[in-house]
Each structure stands twice: as C-alpha cells, then as structure tokens.
Amino acid sequence: MAVGILNNVEIKGIAAAVPDNERKSEEYNDIFGEESVQKFIKMTGIKKRYVALEEQCASDLCYAAAKKLLNKLAWEPSSIDALILITQTPDYAIPATACVLQHRLGLSEDCIAFDVNLGCSAYVYGIWLAATMINTQGINRVLLLVGDTSNYGINQNDSATAMIFGDGGSATALERTEGKNLKYFLKTKGSGFKHIIVPAGHARTRSKTNLESSEYLLTMNGSDIFTFSITDIPRTLKSFMSQYNIDKDDVDMYVFHQANLFILKHLSKKLGIPMEKVAVSIDRYGNTSGESIPLTLVDALGNEQSKEPIKLLMCGFGVGLSWGGIYLEMDRSVCLPMIYTNDYFTGG
Amino acid sequence: MTNKEKLNLLEELLDIGKDTLSEDKELKNLSEWDSMAAIAVMAMFDDEFGKIITSDEIRGFVTVKDIMDKME
Numbered sequence: 001m002a003v004g005i006l007n008n009v010e011i012k013g014i015a016a017a018v019p020d021n022e023r024k025s026e027e028y029n030d031i032f033g034e035e036s037v038q039k040f041i042k043m044t045g046i047k048k049r050y051v052a053l054e055e056q057c058a059s060d061l062c063y064a065a066a067k068k069l070l071n072k073l074a075w076e077p078s079s080i081d082a083l084i085l086i087t088q089t090p091d092y093a094i095p096a097t098a099c100v101l102q103h104r105l106g107l108s109e110d111c112i113a114f115d116v117n118l119g120c121s122a123y124v125y126g127i128w129l130a131a132t133m134i135n136t137q138g139i140n141r142v143l144l145l146v147g148d149t150s151n152y153g154i155n156q157n158d159s160a161t162a163m164i165f166g167d168g169g170s171a172t173a174l175e176r177t178e179g180k181n182l183k184y185f186l187k188t189k190g191s192g193f194k195h196i197i198v199p200a201g202h203a204r205t206r207s208k209t210n211l212e213s214s215e216y217l218l219t220m221n222g223s224d225i226f227t228f229s230i231t232d233i234p235r236t237l238k239s240f241m242s243q244y245n246i247d248k249d250d251v252d253m254y255v256f257h258q259a260n261l262f263i264l265k266h267l268s269k270k271l272g273i274p275m276e277k278v279a280v281s282i283d284r285y286g287n288t289s290g291e292s293i294p295l296t297l298v299d300a301l302g303n304e305q306s307k308e309p310i311k312l313l314m315c316g317f318g319v320g321l322s323w324g325g326i327y328l329e330m331d332r333s334v335c336l337p338m339i340y341t342n343d344y345f346t347g348g
Numbered sequence: 349m350t351n352k353e354k355l356n357l358l359e360e361l362l363d364i365g366k367d368t369l370s371e372d373k374e375l376k377n378l379s380e381w382d383s384m385a386a387i388a389v390m391a392m393f394d395d396e397f398g399k400i401i402t403s404d405e406i407r408g409f410v411t412v413k414d415i416m417d418k419m420e
Contacts, residue, residue: 043384223403226387230394266391
C-alpha cells in the first residue's frame with residue numbers, strides 16, 4: 001500500500017504565478033443569465049479567477065514562479081539535480097515540456113527533467129516523487145513545477161466548466177535536510193477515468209474520423225466526482241490520520257484541492273474539522289487543477305515573515321481518478337507572495 | 349420525517365418558495381433542477397440520512413416523489 005514516511009527532506013520554498021488577466025464570474029451573465037451565474041457563485045464560491053492569455057502556457061507560469069524562487073533562495077541553477085513538471089497542458093505533444101524548462105531556466109545538463117500527467121492530485125504526487133528522489137544517491141535538490149492552463153480546451157458554452165477553472169503555475173523547492181520528514185498516502189481509481197476526460201486529440205482516437213469538435217474539449221461528470229469526493233476522500237484521509245496518529249486538532253491548516261467551495265465545506269463537515277482551518281482560495285482564483293494546493297499555500301502564507309513552523313495536511317483529489325495526502329511541517333515563511341504575469345516564451 | 353417536511357427541505361435546498369413544490373412535479377419540468385441541484389440533493393442525503401446516492405440513482409429520479417421515497 002502506498003502509505004509511508006519519507007525522511008530527510010524539507011520544503012525550502014514555494015512560489016505561485018497566475019496570469020495578470022482577471023475574469024469575474026459576473027462577466028458571464030450575458031451567456032448563462034444572471035440567475036444561473038449567481039447560483040454558480042453560491043455553490044462553487046468562485047467570484048473571479050485568472051485566465052491565461054492565448055500565447056501563455058502553464059510552463060510560462062511555472063517558469064515565472066521558478067525564476068523568483070531560485071532568486072529568493074539564492075540557489076544556483078547548476079545546483080538543481082532534478083526538475084519535475086506536472087501538467088495536463090504541456091507546451092507540445094512532444095517533447096516533454098520539462099526539457100524546455102531545463103533549458104529556459106539554465107539548469108545543468110546533469111539535471112534530470114521529465115513531465116508527469118496528473119491533475120488535481122498533482123501536488124501530493126509531486127511532493128512524494130521529489131522526496132523519493134531526494135532519498136536517492138546524488139539527488140539533493142529538486143524543483144517541482146506544477147501548473148495548468150485548464151481554460152485551454154474548455155467549452156465556453158458549458159456552464160459546468162466555462163467559469164470554474166483558473167490558470168496558474170507553481171514552483172516548489174525541496175532539499176535533503178537531515179531530521180525532517182513527511183508522511184504520505186497515494187491512491188488511484190482508474191475505473192473512474194471517464195469522469196473527467198478530454199476524449200480526443202491523442203492516440204486512442206487516431207483512427208477515428210469525423211470526430212465532434214466537442215470531443216477535443218474537457219467533459220466533467222460533476223455528480224460522479226462529487227460521490228468520489230464525499231466517500232473515498234474522507235474515508236482514506238481518516239484512515240491515514242489514524243495510522244499515523246495525526247490528531248485533527250494538531251493540524252494547523254488543511255489544504256485541500258480547491259474543487260469547489262461546496263465540496264470543501266462538505267469535506268470539512270465529514271472530517272469534523274472547522275472551516276476556519278481549511279484554507280480557501282477558490283473564491284478568488286477558481287479551480288486551478290494540480291496547482292491549487294501550492295497556490296492556496298501562497299495565498300494563505302505568501303506574506304508571512306515568521307519562521308514558526310506550521311503543520312499542514314494536504315489532500316489532492318480528482319481526475320484519474322487519483323488522489324493522495326501529505327502531512328508535513330514547514331516554516332511559515334517559505335512561501336513567496338503571489339506573482340501576476342503576462343509573460344510568455346517566444347522561443348518556441 | 350413527514351412528506352411536508354421532506355418537501356420543505358427540498359424547497360429550501362433548491363431555493364424554491366415554501367409550499368410551492370408538489371410530489372408529482374416532474375423534475376424535467378422544474379427549472380431549478382440542474383447539475384448543481386443534483387449535487388445539493390446528494391449532499392443532503394449524506395448529511396440528513398447518512399446515505400450515498402449515486403449519479404445513476406440521480407438520473408433515475410423522474411418526479412419529486414422519487415427523491416422523497418429515498419428520504420428515510
């Protein structure tokens with residue numbers, strides 16, 4: 001079972017970037033009607049979010065976050081042993097965007113670089129993967145980049161998806177540090193692979209002709225996802241907490257994937273934790289896919305100066321279906337303030 | 349829970365005026381019944397009755413009474 005403790009690893013810094021292009025939910029009144037939009041806001045909590053420019057990719061947002069973070073930490077690019085990019089909106093079908101970023105960030109040729117395809121669970125998988133690598137000989141510093149421009153490939157006339165996603169990119173710096181550890185659990189339920197899917201555009205449909213254009217866009221089955229969110233997530237989180245004696249009152253902040261506010265509230269109720277301890281960013285940033293956990297951390301702690309430790313329980317869940325949790329302690333001051341940028345790569 | 353209480357609970361959940369919903373109302377003719385309402389109903393079953401209603405069951409609801417029959 002994928003549950004355990006990883007030793008000698010610490011998060012040294014987290015940065016998050018969003019496009020400098022705010023979209024308010026109310027801007028959709030003309031398309032969906034004011035009443036529907038108000039109902040959407042009430043249910044999801046989303047009042048606004050940031051949408052990438054046409055030319056702007058997830059990698060550009062991750063790049064902006066990584067640049068600032070390396071600068072703040074005074075980490076030489078040559079000291080990074082591995083770069084992991086987790087995204088579902090890579091720059092190209094081929095090659096891996098992590099290779100492009102290794103070049104753009106000026107990292108060494110000795111640096112490992114690869115992409116991982118995960119969405120809502122990306123951050124917890126990424127932390128586990130980076131920590132696992134740090135427990136490998138010769139790897140001391142890992143740069144974990146998680147980001148998506150989910151608004152690419154959205155049906156603008158589908159009220160279930162048109163207003164929900166925010167775009168963003170993040171960078172997290174992890175380093176080998178004696179005496180620090182984290183606890184994790186990771187799970188997969190591939191039977192639900194169709195619940196959130198972009199059916200066309202890749203190999204499975206290559207021999208099919210006359211595909212509907214909507215098959216190239218994201219479809220989401222909200223009710224099946226909701227069932228998953230209120231059954232599997234609280235059950236496995238409770239079991240993880242019980243296995244490691246994590247007292248719910250000892251956790252300073254719960255950082256869950258920002259699916260929608262209704263799910264966050266329902267989860268807090270099911271877990272018996274007060275909403276005051278559940279970090280919320282969805283109201284201002286939307287559902288930012290895999291980036292929602294680091295973005296929420298930056299939103300909550302980005303202006304903290306205190307080095308006082310904070311105990312965090314993170315849980316990412318969604319597309320796959322895939323989910324997991326990480327429990328760790330870090331300094332409150334590791335998050336940089338939110339970055340707003342419209343920069344993009346022109347060398348591609 | 350009496351039928352009236354069930355109806356009132358659904359009215360509150362779906363943001364419909366009190367005492368305006370009838371048991372035989374077909375969901376397809378109820379403008380408030382949409383994907384978000386379905387999720388609110390699923391959450392209500394979990395909260396109030398400790399029951400998980402699947403999306404297939406939701407799709408199987410034809411009238412308001414079909415929902416009420418499960419509310420126990």
